[in-house]
Amino acid sequence: METVINKTNLKKTNKNKTMKEKAHQILGVVPEDAKLSKSYMAVAFIALLIGGFLGLFQGLERAGLLQLPSWFTYYQVLTAHGILLVLVLTAFFTIGYFYAGMSHTLGGLLPQVRKMAWIGFWMKIVGFVVAVIPVLMNEATVLYTFYPPMAASPFFYIGLALIVLGVWMCAFGAFINVAKWRKSNPGKHIPIFAFFATGVFVLLFFGSIGVTVEVVTLIFWSAGLLETINVMVSRTLFWAFGHTLVNIWYLTAVSAWYVIVPKIIGGRRFSDTLTRVVVILLVVTNIPGGFHHQIVDPGMSQVLKFLHVFMSLSIAFPSLMTAFALFYVFERTGRAKGGKGLLGWLKKLPWGDVRFLAPFIAMVAFIPAGAGGIAQTTNQLNQVVHNTLWVVGHFHLTVGTSVILTFFGITYWLIPYLSKRVLTPAMNKVGVIQTIIWTVGMLFMSGSMHYVGLLGSPRRTSYTTYGDHVVALGWDPYMFLLAIGGTLLIIGVLIQVYAVFHMMFLAPKGETEFPIAEPEEAEEKTPMWTDRWGLWIVIMLLVVSMGYVIPLVDLIVNAPPGSPPFRTW
């Protein structure tokens, strides 16, 4: 629907619009917007397929069961795996999903916004190709963290910069669409789904400014135009983004937990005000959270690190609010359906529906995942597990399970909605089986990684026994469990990718709704201050400054002579 409403005939078109909106709910999606989102989804799941196989090879090599060839080494595979899953899969899914939802709840994308999203799409694709060619040529085996002074080919950084610019394009597109909607709907709240989208794109833009500065500097440095680089400043700028990105995926998953899942189980949303406050808190507190990656770094005082423990822990607060809200909705819905007793309501939930089962398991996984996260933000516990396989286990539980399983659950209604097809009972069953395989695979893999990490097994290393050191040999059985988990996960990837493309092109034609739950009845009116994004952004920037002005100034003013580029692979 291409409704750009003139103020003069607002009333008339509003009437038209509601009719059109009604028609939309029956007829489904705007075809041009659907094409955009489907393209994003297709790229996301192709990235999952390739990245998944690379992950399998890594797991098998790490367990000593497979020797990767000299023309495609473990560290090359690791670099490509990280970029495909961390940058491509998640970014393309997030943008495809939120753009579909904005189109649905804001009455279609504005034509110029759609164009921006397409430009962003191609910038990211070109950026990815430019970054991945040097990786394949073994000219950029620096992992996706690309810590200087390890220096990749300048093309690697140019590719990364293009990806970020593509994401910015989509972020600005989202801002324009939301701003336009607010102008045409004075006094109304931004629809809750678009509110989540706003939060996510605000974080995507502001969170990636630091890393963009880093990457642009690295382009000049690796090309020889700058002699040396400040290693610690680069690292700090990287992590200001690195962890924010993780929380962006998490916020995306949370949007489905708050808005979509209640509708799927036949319930209503939790308090609208509280939901918006959770989004605002996650946006405001997020960016300094990345600092806990640097707890055992030199060059920063313990007082500063203690301040950052507090800043990192504050992210836990909105998550704890979320934990309450979600189970409240489940209990209330279960009881409304006749569930009795302390836990009888649990039986009333639609366990056989993949659209519920997958995100539910995702939420449950976030309980230990979040607890592990809290552990890692604190000084002493972080020191125990820093750079061990525990960390890898942690992010395969948070991102690989809580976030990705939610994304998988979303595909079972979003892809049919976008392709004007339906979810068949058979495909639902495939989805349930996929969810179970994924969960068991992750239990094996993430579980063994957590445990062996506590024993001291490092991350980011290929198969090694450190000269048959007895301690390192003791880690081997867990590596075997890790490989079993990885094998199950690749089966899960194959089923999921099949499901996505089947639902996109082959499933029976029909109409599927975009499930957005209504808020609870008899609710107090949501206060307008929740919509004051300008204010939240200012507060966010203040919190970011609290966290980063002191260390960055200190690291720049008291900088050692910089480092020249090294190629160590």
Add this chain to the structure above:
Amino acid sequence: MKMHRYEEIWLALSFGILIIFMLVVGYQTFAMGMGPPSHKETIDPQKVDETAPFDNPGVFQTGDNEYEVVMTLQTFGFTPSNIEVPVGAEVTFTMTSKDVVHGFQVAGTNLNAMVMPGHIQKITQTFKEPGEYLVLCNEYCGIGHQMMSTTIFVK
């Protein structure tokens, strides 16, 4: 904003737990001296070999039952490569990197620190049990990263 009473209780408890967490971390860091390695001295990363004390890496006795291990990290090894210290001695590792970012981790202990080019890192440990401790680099540093290890003999 009206909150459910149970949610208020839940959040109060959660917040309380986080505050207790903070207090424990603060007490450990500032009262018990268990803070993370955070040394702030810098060095020219291209002149490590000519700069004291790294011009002479090794194990030195610095006091009664106190030792200092002056160590450089470079692709793909630790210098000195074999370290021997007595049981129960307080050992301070003074480290820097001659090239890229490395990790210094001793399996089975809480010794874990990042070693950056341009920065001097210090971390202290008392080994209470005799044995052969595995030291490894836990930050990817290149093609030989998986071979970067050494041993601390505690006798």
